[in-house]
Amino acid sequence: MSIFDILTMIGGLSLFLFGMSVMGQALERRAGEKLRTLLGRLTTNKAAGLLTGLVITAVIQSSSASTVMVVGFVNSGLMTLKQAINVIMGANIGTTVTAWLLSLAGIDSGNVFVNLLKPASFTPVLALIGIIFYMFCKDDRKNDTGMIFLGFATLMFGMDTMSGAVSGLRDIPEFQNLFVMFQNPVLGVLAGAVLTAIIQSSSASVGILQALAVTGQVSYGAAIPIIMGQNIGTCVTAVLSAAGANKNAKRAALVHLSFNVIGTSVWLTVYWLVKLSAAPVFLNESASLFGIAVAHSVFNVLCTVLMLPMSGFLEKLVNRLVPDTREPEILSELDERLLNTPSIALERCREVAADMAETSFDALKDSVACLKEYSPKLAAAVRKREEKTDHYEDILGTYLVLLSAKQSSEFDNMEAAKLLKNIGDFERISDHAVNLVEAVEEMQGKGLVFTGSAESEIEVISAAVNEILDLSLSCFLTNDLETACMVEPLEEVIDQLKEQMRMRHILRLQQGNCTIDAGFVWSDVLTDLERTADHCSNIAGCVIDMAQHNMNLHESLENIRNNSEEFHRRFKAYAGKYALR
Numbered sequence: 001m002s003i004f005d006i007l008t009m010i011g012g013l014s015l016f017l018f019g020m021s022v023m024g025q026a027l028e029r030r031a032g033e034k035l036r037t038l039l040g041r042l043t044t045n046k047a048a049g050l051l052t053g054l055v056i057t058a059v060i061q062s063s064s065a066s067t068v069m070v071v072g073f074v075n076s077g078l079m080t081l082k083q084a085i086n087v088i089m090g091a092n093i094g095t096t097v098t099a100w101l102l103s104l105a106g107i108d109s110g111n112v113f114v115n116l117l118k119p120a121s122f123t124p125v126l127a128l129i130g131i132i133f134y135m136f137c138k139d140d141r142k143n144d145t146g147m148i149f150l151g152f153a154t155l156m157f158g159m160d161t162m163s164g165a166v167s168g169l170r171d172i173p174e175f176q177n178l179f180v181m182f183q184n185p186v187l188g189v190l191a192g193a194v195l196t197a198i199i200q201s202s203s204a205s206v207g208i209l210q211a212l213a214v215t216g217q218v219s220y221g222a223a224i225p226i227i228m229g230q231n232i233g234t235c236v237t238a239v240l241s242a243a244g245a246n247k248n249a250k251r252a253a254l255v256h257l258s259f260n261v262i263g264t265s266v267w268l269t270v271y272w273l274v275k276l277s278a279a280p281v282f283l284n285e286s287a288s289l290f291g292i293a294v295a296h297s298v299f300n301v302l303c304t305v306l307m308l309p310m311s312g313f314l315e316k317l318v319n320r321l322v323p324d325t326r327e328p329e330i331l332s333e334l335d336e337r338l339l340n341t342p343s344i345a346l347e348r349c350r351e352v353a354a355d356m357a358e359t360s361f362d363a364l365k366d367s368v369a370c371l372k373e374y375s376p377k378l379a380a381a382v383r384k385r386e387e388k389t390d391h392y393e394d395i396l397g398t399y400l401v402l403l404s405a406k407q408s409s410e411f412d413n414m415e416a417a418k419l420l421k422n423i424g425d426f427e428r429i430s431d432h433a434v435n436l437v438e439a440v441e442e443m444q445g446k447g448l449v450f451t452g453s454a455e456s457e458i459e460v461i462s463a464a465v466n467e468i469l470d471l472s473l474s475c476f477l478t479n480d481l482e483t484a485c486m487v488e489p490l491e492e493v494i495d496q497l498k499e500q501m502r503m504r505h506i507l508r509l510q511q512g513n514c515t516i517d518a519g520f521v522w523s524d525v526l527t528d529l530e531r532t533a534d535h536c537s538n539i540a541g542c543v544i545d546m547a548q549h550n551m552n553l554h555e556s557l558e559n560i561r562n563n564s565e566e567f568h569r570r571f572k573a574y575a576g577k578y579a580l581r
Helices: 003-030 032-039 046-060 063-076 081-094 097-106 119-136 140-171 173-181 185-199 202-213 220-233 235-241 247-277 289-321 336-340 342-372 376-404 410-446 452-478 481-485 487-510 516-548 553-562 565-577
Strands: none
Touching: 003 046, 003 140, 003 202, 003 342, 046 063, 046 081, 046 289, 063 081, 063 202, 063 235, 063 247, 063 336, 081 247, 081 289, 097 140, 097 202, 097 289, 119 140, 140 202, 185 202, 185 220, 185 247, 202 220, 202 289, 220 235, 220 247, 220 289, 235 247, 247 289, 336 342, 336 376, 342 376, 342 410, 342 452, 342 516, 376 410, 410 516, 452 481, 452 487, 452 516, 481 487, 481 516, 481 565, 487 516, 487 565
């Protein structure tokens, strides 16, 4: 084997790993919505968790990435340890898909139709379709489909390049002796574990093993222990990712390690006993690409069959290895581990933003209640919610900026931009809530009171603000376009109410029915209520923008006001409902 063969092998390996990465990322973007749907099915049901882990891993082509994601979920409090165990087991089966794809390269037949299944026959066509989709289609989904095809073609080209480069090894005695040595099960397991730990992907290490199998020097007796070791090596990524996480996240990483170590130990013992007692002839036969894929799948399924009934034992084991502490655990609302899967990270951002919205709107509603009847307990609750909203704005803003740097679909990028806009509105609404509480406290401190007519007017505009809060929260949580279109006419009515109330207040001042000091507070209250409605309009406008795939808030709201009969009908209805008496 010459230096040029070594360079070719390195190039092939690089293309193989790059193609796998590109294909996995494109698959994830293409299936983003489905991945988010799968997350909603995570329950304590073993079968549901197992299937979820299997499908997600099959899509993103990496059990390591899936397990890191699970560690992030547990660290964020999104998933219990019991749920995580089932998902991790499913991930171990899902990771075998890549080996089956690569095994197609081993097809050898004189039949034309059978040969069409060989990657060398159809990957050029996939590459052509992929480059057309990627370069000439503007649709985001077609671009991702093109990247999937290109990634697969690159992966298979890298595989063929590696196989061709190492084919000369079959004549080198040292290479033959190496795989004779790996027939010792312990050495084989160690070799598989070390290789996988280095490249941090069991799918990739199985692919490398399949490429080496082309030489004909890799027997099943050497391949099977190496495959077993690969399952242990793939745990390194999850264990490293758990550093700095809370105790349950560390337990999830240990579940992955324990599952693979125990499964490998048990089946390695069985394998060794069978080898010593029966000495099956096939163990000395040269392993094929298809045979390695079968061995990889069978081993992972056997590990799951063994360990699934023992999930309770695994949970108790890791609870002992990572015991509870007296200090309370702090959950991370947004775990950076999830950024490796942008569609999942975005879904988590939505959930946190929904909590932020509800917190902010509850603060405003409580402050409106304080206008009618002040309560120190209610005022304290408003301030606490405002602090929580500030915290959410800080972490969401930082996280969404990090997420925006990741390669995502056009829809996900728009959604991230929408959330960045919305969190500013939520934070300002909570600020207005505190302003209203402070206005009431100022009146109490100075002994000021509003007139009866002023209090009646406050009740009218407060009711309108409470309704616009409900509408904007509902359309934000559900992305409901019809509800979003109901916000703007109500916001216009609140604007008119504010102006009418200002004029009435001036008349009361002129007639001596209201003091100037009370008037200043009155003006502040009106401003806070009216600006709250403005922020609700912004929130609904973003929902409309998303529905129209047009992130131009001003244009969207202008179109609603000027070109919609429905807007004018709703405006009249709201104007009648919230008319001043």
